[in-house]
Amino acid sequence: MGGAAPDAVRVVQFWFGPVDDAVAALGIGLVTLLSAAGAWRAFPVLSADRRAALLVPFLLYPLVYYVVGFEARYRQPLDGLALLLAASAFIPPRADATARPA
Numbered sequence: 001m002g003g004a005a006p007d008a009v010r011v012v013q014f015w016f017g018p019v020d021d022a023v024a025a026l027g028i029g030l031v032t033l034l035s036a037a038g039a040w041r042a043f044p045v046l047s048a049d050r051r052a053a054l055l056v057p058f059l060l061y062p063l064v065y066y067v068v069g070f071e072a073r074y075r076q077p078l079d080g081l082a083l084l085l086a087a088s089a090f091i092p093p094r095a096d097a098t099a100r101p102a
Helices: 004-016 022-045 048-066 072-088
Strands: none
Touching (some): 004 022, 022 048
8 A cells, every 4th residue: 555655646747747846747737638628629520540549658658657756758758749639629629520631
């Protein structure tokens, strides 16, 4: 039971930034929350394979970092995808969600 608390802190630090740096935590936390909102808006119009292409990195990549000590740079490979999803939180949905781009 003693190992559960440090693991929970690592999960929070991965997704919401370092607990000892409020400015960095605010920025990382904002990107995390906005990317979750963007995923919520984008997923209904995406096919299953496109949803999987977005979800698999977010589900599998962080697993090893929940076990090792936190470093802010560990999250950087996911930041590009997170920023794309965060941007989709601000883009209005298409009128015809079934239309495919040319």
